[in-house]
Amino acid sequence: MESVYSICGMCTVRCPILAQTKNGRIAELRGNPHVPAMAGSLCARGAAGTALLNDKERPRTPLIREGARGEGRWRSVSWDEALDYVEKKLKAVMDQYGPKSVALSDRGGPFRDMHRALLRGIGSPNYCNHDASCARNVHHAHISVTGLGRKDVAYDFANARHVVLQMRNIFESIDVQEVNNLMGALDRGCRLSVIDIRSNVSSTKADDFFMLKPGTDYAFNLAVIHVLIGERLYDEDYVNRYIKDMDKLEGFAADYTPEWAAAETGIEAVRIRDFARQLAKSAPSVIWHPGWMTARYRHSFYVSRSIYIINALLGAIGTKGGLPLINTPGEVGRKGLRKFMDLYPAPEEKRADGVGWRYEHFDKGPGLTHLLYKAMETDDPYPVKAYIAYRHDPLMGFPEPDRLREIYNRLDLLVAVTFSWSDTAWHADVVLPLSTYLERESVVASKNALQPYFFVRNRALEPRYDTRADWEIVAGLARRLGLKELDYDNIESIRNYQLEGTGITLGDFAQSGMVHLADTPIYRDRNNLSFKTPSGKIEIISGLLDKSNIPSLLPYKPIPVPPEGMFRLTFGRCAVHTQGHTVNNELLFEQMPENTLWINSGVAEKMGISDGERVAVSQNGYTETIMAQVTEGIHPEAVFVVHGFGHRLPVESRARGMGLADNMFMKGGLDLWDPVGGAMAFQEHFVSVRKIAANEAL
Numbered sequence: 001m002e003s004v005y006s007i008c009g010m011c012t013v014r015c016p017i018l019a020q021t022k023n024g025r026i027a028e029l030r031g032n033p034h035v036p037a038m039a040g041s042l043c044a045r046g047a048a049g050t051a052l053l054n055d056k057e058r059p060r061t062p063l064i065r066e067g068a069r070g071e072g073r074w075r076s077v078s079w080d081e082a083l084d085y086v087e088k089k090l091k092a093v094m095d096q097y098g099p100k101s102v103a104l105s106d107r108g109g110p111f112r113d114m115h116r117a118l119l120r121g122i123g124s125p126n127y128c129n130h131d132a133s134c135a136r137n138v139h140h141a142h143i144s145v146t147g148l149g150r151k152d153v154a155y156d157f158a159n160a161r162h163v164v165l166q167m168r169n170i171f172e173s174i175d176v177q178e179v180n181n182l183m184g185a186l187d188r189g190c191r192l193s194v195i196d197i198r199s200n201v202s203s204t205k206a207d208d209f210f211m212l213k214p215g216t217d218y219a220f221n222l223a224v225i226h227v228l229i230g231e232r233l234y235d236e237d238y239v240n241r242y243i244k245d246m247d248k249l250e251g252f253a254a255d256y257t258p259e260w261a262a263a264e265t266g267i268e269a270v271r272i273r274d275f276a277r278q279l280a281k282s283a284p285s286v287i288w289h290p291g292w293m294t295a296r297y298r299h300s301f302y303v304s305r306s307i308y309i310i311n312a313l314l315g316a317i318g319t320k321g322g323l324p325l326i327n328t329p330g331e332v333g334r335k336g337l338r339k340f341m342d343l344y345p346a347p348e349e350k351r352a353d354g355v356g357w358r359y360e361h362f363d364k365g366p367g368l369t370h371l372l373y374k375a376m377e378t379d380d381p382y383p384v385k386a387y388i389a390y391r392h393d394p395l396m397g398f399p400e401p402d403r404l405r406e407i408y409n410r411l412d413l414l415v416a417v418t419f420s421w422s423d424t425a426w427h428a429d430v431v432l433p434l435s436t437y438l439e440r441e442s443v444v445a446s447k448n449a450l451q452p453y454f455f456v457r458n459r460a461l462e463p464r465y466d467t468r469a470d471w472e473i474v475a476g477l478a479r480r481l482g483l484k485e486l487d488y489d490n491i492e493s494i495r496n497y498q499l500e501g502t503g504i505t506l507g508d509f510a511q512s513g514m515v516h517l518a519d520t521p522i523y524r525d526r527n528n529l530s531f532k533t534p535s536g537k538i539e540i541i542s543g544l545l546d547k548s549n550i551p552s553l554l555p556y557k558p559i560p561v562p563p564e565g566m567f568r569l570t571f572g573r574c575a576v577h578t579q580g581h582t583v584n585n586e587l588l589f590e591q592m593p594e595n596t597l598w599i600n601s602g603v604a605e606k607m608g609i610s611d612g613e614r615v616a617v618s619q620n621g622y623t624e625t626i627m628a629q630v631t632e633g634i635h636p637e638a639v640f641v642v643h644g645f646g647h648r649l650p651v652e653s654r655a656r657g658m659g660l661a662d663n664m665f666m667k668g669g670l671d672l673w674d675p676v677g678g679a680m681a682f683q684e685h686f687v688s689v690r691k692i693a694a695n696e697a698l
Helices: 049-054 079-097 113-122 136-146 176-187 217-230 236-242 246-253 258-265 269-282 300-313 369-378 401-408 470-481 491-499 543-547 586-591 601-607
Strands: 002-007 016-022 025-031 063-065 074-076 102-106 126-129 162-166 191-196 208-211 286-289 386-390 413-418 430-433 445-447 453-455 514-516 566-572 596-600 614-619 622-631 638-642 686-691
Touching: 025 049, 049 586, 063 079, 079 102, 079 386, 079 413, 079 430, 079 470, 102 113, 102 369, 113 126, 113 470, 126 369, 136 300, 136 543, 162 269, 191 269, 208 269, 217 246, 217 258, 217 269, 217 300, 236 300, 258 269, 269 286, 286 300, 369 401, 596 601, 596 614, 601 622, 601 686
Parallel strands: 102 126, 102 386, 162 191, 162 286, 191 208, 386 413, 413 430, 566 638, 596 622
Antiparallel strands: 002 016, 016 025, 063 074, 063 430, 445 453, 453 514, 566 686, 596 638, 614 622, 614 686
């Protein structure tokens, strides 16, 4: 039996794992036992990694399209032929339109350095990640308040006394370490409050559950701010020390009483007041989570911003048991990894998505993918003609997939780098098959944390098909494009380059797969915090937003309610699947083969809809059917589905035709986004639901 320390790849959390192998097979997968918060545990998705490994329905060789895009006619080719083809097409595009006409998007994460360097090396500024469909609003909200990115603070669940989950379903969208830390805190008396439009799994463990009217989170939060200020429940010393323009906040919140909020949200005023008082009792060891997937409404930025303001009023930002500031290697006296990105100068060309010049208030690091697609569609500000979707499936993750296909048809080259089939891969010109995470090793990664560390993903098994690791694909393209700095033929040389000057060797990872850069978690001095805003303080009135004439405190305005006979379509996660990436996984498919439509029991009764009955969901003449899940646990104005179902690819025998694809019901959705936070507004779409008549053909 051989033990290999690695990193799970079944979702974007990337938990540290231990793979036990025997005779060329995986004998056991479990959480890394050297990580106390893992306790050797994995979630259902992590445990199903062997099914991904053994799946014969994943791409097994490089493929070049024959016939029309999306037709599904492929020619299996060698890696040399595939990479030569990509090189030829890329060079043709760059010769005609310039390097800026090439774009790449991915799902983010810690292993991006080499492929981002490849894009920078050819001279293109057009890197994006998936965050426009996830957490851009959170990130930009935190910058506007503290000057720091959303990942510059930790969530210290283990030491918290009150945790609030709003737009964060921690017990279904699972980070194993966070879940275990929170469960331990709950056992020690930590209070849990959940704010949502439906009774998710997290709400079943809560001391307080607030089922809001959809789209009224901002009203609820403003009322909490009103109580904290009006009853002087905030941390006065912290506020005086760190918060700028407190008087502006006090004046702004004066009219947003709990009584006013009750009429908007459906939550009784007395409950809102009691909730605010409970928060104050636990302060400063409070975590009001600012949200995970917050691409919901066109004002979701302000929901996240109000959450950060509440955390600040309670003294929780920078505090143990709250949102302490994380540490980089340099902040604990260590040298960070050498970056391949630094080998090339940042391109001087402006970004196609407008970030950094047309939209100066956005962080231009990962850009905004939906605005990149707009540039592909309009050639404004210039043509984008080659696109590499690197472990990214926008056709499943963004609204209006049919419109996106038409946009992609304007491209001269679409490349999918993927370890499983996806709608985007099926529509590509070239599929470059990535080895599964159990078959590939990656570059050394760095985790900024209370106790920062370096870590590695090691290869547990040799690839069983003709697939390659990330670095092998990037090196193969770099070799052909003349980027000799990225041309490597072994992972050891790559890792040695990264570790140069750090005082750490490859052998140091042998014991646990990671190397801590500090002996223990380090909490900053709460009385000596610094923030990266123009004022150096937590800003109620943001200097950054002021520069772009954007209000820091947005007056509340109710969002439109569904027309008579229609429902707001909402979606989210479950504990079994990772969006659309796992629905064809044999083990996880057995656990949950299709999604269901949550519909309020009172509404369903009036419509004659029974639990388990198939219903028709429609919008703008388009209809799909789905099984109804009749429940009291959802607000009457909304229906809900787990995201990622409704696959149609013939190569996915299990997932094909199972469940409903929510993004098909988002007409005009590519143009609906939060202008201040940058993220999509996925939940501003309405659908009709009806009982299917007997013998009705659909």
